[in-house]
Amino acid sequence: MVRQSFVYGSEVIDYTVLFTERPPGRILIHVHPNEAVQVDAPTGRCLKEVHEAVLKRARWISRHVSDARRLREHVLPRAYVSGEGIFYLGRRYQLKVEYQPKASAEAKMLRGQLRVTTPSKDAAAVKELVDKWYRARAVEVFERRLNEVACRMRWLKKVPAWRLLKMQKQWGSCSPAGNILLNPHLVKAPRECIDYVLVHELCHLKEHNHGTKFYKLLEQTYPDWRPVKARLDGMAELLLNE
Ligand SMILES: [Zn+2]
Structure with a gap:
């Protein structure tokens, strides 16, 4: 660098x-x-x-x-109104809020827009639906990518269990006991950045600290991680914003 x-x-x-x-x-x-x-x-x-x-x-x-x-x-704070940006897998989509007093609450991606139908005019209700949508996408995407990157790590016997946790400054963590936590906000980032975080956390299953051995292992699995990490760092403020 x-x-x-x-x-x-x-x-x-x-x-x-x-x-x-x-x-x-x-x-x-x-x-x-x-x-x-x-x-x-x-x-x-x-x-x-x-x-x-x-x-x-x-x-x-x-x-x-x-x-x-x-x-x-x-930037910020978000108002959860139509026209706001919604990031997903590195792309920017638009939020569209439709207030329908009799409809049931729902969020779905349709033609480049995240359409939220809500019976309540409250921004908090919209935020809740958006959060729920992100969590569902995160579970699906992270599970798929974990399976994919785990194949590159021969020493790994199986894909470990993990769960979602909103964190303010971290994309993921791995405890000494091997419990992996992933930030649902990470699903807003490009796929290569998601893969980098997953590989990083999986490497901690073998090497708990950020020592030389850890970076050697990371390098083996994801040789070109540096520009990808730089890209993710550059977006952190934007993507971690609620
Ligand atoms: Zn780490």
């Missing part, structure tokens, strides 16, 4: 370069919701080349950084 910066207009913009095996051959620039600029560069490229690629997109980067700043200033 290398920190660099460039000047655009009257602004100094910092960026972090992460060398990665993936994607093949291309330099990718991400501006995260926390305004951090991440540049994924194929291993083997030199910094000068990366810097030139960044300068070519200086205008685009600057615009996205100021957009992110503006958004952060307006």
Whole structure:
């Protein structure tokens, strides 16, 4: 990971370069919701080349950084009204609230919108339905991904039991006894970020601390975890927001 910066207009913009095996051959620039600029560069490229690629997109980067700043200033608290953003598997959908006095309460994803039908005009009631929807999606997605990533870990005999727990600052945890907790907010993140957290927690079944052995194990199972973790860190504030 290398920190660099460039000047655009009257602004100094910092960026972090992460060398990665993936994607093949291309330099990718991400501006995260926390305004951090991440540049994924194929291993083997030199910094000068990366810097030139960044300068070519200086205008685009600057615009996205100021957009992110503006958004952060307006973040929160959520009102649970139509038009608000709903994140799911790394994509942004729109919340649509339909008040129907006689209908039963329901939330479902339909044509890019999370439609909540509610007999109550109360925002708390809408929030409850949205939370319930997220929890159901989280159970389904995490179970599927756990099975998938567990196959890459030969030392793991079976997929361990786990449960959901809302946490304010953590995506997951694994106790010394091997109890895995996963934050339902994680289902808002892209699939590769979910996989990273799952692999991270599963590695704790063998290595409880963040020591050298732990990172070796993580690296074996998810060789390219660094840019993925950086991406997730960049979104944390946004995704953990209730
Ligand atoms: Zn850990």
